[in-house]
Amino acid sequence: MEKVLEVKNLRIYYELPQGIVRAVDGVDFEVYKGEILGIAGESGSGKSTLALAVAGLLRPPAKVVSGEVLFMGTNLLSLTEEELRRIRGKRISMIFQDPSTYLNPVYTSGFQVAEVYEAHRGGSWRRYVGDVVKLFRMVKIADPERRVNAYPHQMSGGMKQRVLISMAIAEKPELIIADEPTSALDVTIQAEIVELLNEIRKETGSAIIFITHDLALLLEIADRIMIMYAGKIAEIGRAEEIAKDPLHPYTKALLSSLQYERKKRLQAIPGSIPSLISPPPGCRFHPRCPLAFDICSKKDPQLYRVGGRVVSCFLYGGDHGGSA
């Protein structure tokens, strides 16, 4: 399979007066052509920070401390601003969480989508109105000829998200990053948007990184799933494998909390995500881990390969003896 993206040992810290937030702390993974990679994890585990880094959209106080983000073999972190600009929106695009604040209230939706073409093909945005109507039809916006002239406040949340999606697919990018694209929307509309992204993937061949809190959703739509915990990867594997046989204790806990949820007895994992300014020593999950043993508080687990999967837990590799 062709690799679209390869992230190596990526660390992104926010340098704040209160201390350094290790939001993404040594992350390695790949994304292959045409697949959906789901990323799940509790709030604050670094998902959005990672997404912004891959899309080349990090802003201060975020700082890349180490690592590489190889997109089709080129390290995005070493490109100039102009080189990045030519990639953004054309070869890598981003769909954000809250459609209402990610559109500019003072311009029509059609104009804002046409700007993508203007940025990469030149000429006046007016030349692209016809293309935008086609895009709107593709993302199933009713009455597209009229909607291109509508302002964001005249549209529903679901429709605004469709506008943002049409922006993201305009240039048929190799990689689309969707950071919680449905969590601000009604449940019924969520399903439609997910279905739409899936269709688009088939049509354009784009790879999609789909970020969400909703592991159940990922189990349905993702090809592979990456579980993040406190700035690190807990586990990566095929969706069926993760569902059937989770390896990492954190993944197990997430899945069993899903089952509890189905029985309407909401049961979260005891404890909470640690401070990323002074994370616990050793494995960051060990204070909450029911299976922790002595080495877990002393050494940082590596990413161990188990079959086709990757897991960061001493149960599956490293020095089992426990000598620190």
Added chain:
Amino acid sequence: MSLARYVGIRVAQAIPTLVGAMLVMFVLVRILPGDPARLIAGPEALEQDVQRIREQLGLNKPLYLQFVDYMSSILRGDFGTSIKYRTPVIDEIMARLPYTITLALAAEAIAVAIALPLGIYSAIKPRSKASYIASVLSLVGASTPIFWIGLIFIYVFAVSLRILPSSGADTPRHIILPAVTLALLLMGNLTRITRAAVMEALGSNHVLTAISKGLGSRVILVRHVLRNAMIPIITIMGIQVGALLGGAVITETVFAWPGIGSLLIDSLFYRDYPLAQGIILFIVFVFIVINIITDILYAYIDPRVREVLWRAGRS
């Protein structure tokens, strides 16, 4: 709804404001101690002469009748006759108005030319020297009384350095000190609001979308930052017209600039009721007109406002 109709509605809505303002100033002007009839007649005049003048001016009637008379003559387009100059009030105002307009426009131009670039730049580069200058300017502008700035300017540039004239309006150079003084009054707030508005727009999520589309930084700045930031900036400029008019009264007095501001102070000293009333009425009117213009600009920039106006205009 047409623009003309909207303006018509706004003007109609402004009528109660105008009448209220007139009533307040009508009473205030008359509360001032001193009697115009006696001022006209002179210190040695007989009581019966004073009384005769009072009757001529209509000042012997009860206050409410005077007000009714005043209102009805205004409706006929007659703003009265100046007690001091014995000419129609409207002629006096029109003769002095060009000076005030020139001064106000010059001050506004200076303020905008400095405050907008400074505010924008210091928002984009918050750690730069410009940003520091902007902070100092905001502080000085907000905390220093305008007459004091004016007096300092006169002392430094006219008395000590002798490079600029301090009073009158004889040459184009005469406008420099009063215009800069008045501009300083506006600049502090304008810089501060501009910086805050641009910073807020820069940090907004739709700018992230603009970056993620691959737009160039200049396009993003102009389309997605400045255009949005213009909304609060225009609002503050509209509000500042009040400060501008009030400041013009003081500045014109300090620099003996022959506009309607100094005319107003003169007329109050002379207890020239019709003239003072005419000027205040005029200032209130200008204020209302500027407010309407601000709202229209606002609607031009922001489609959400446009829609609200449209709906308001229909009902």
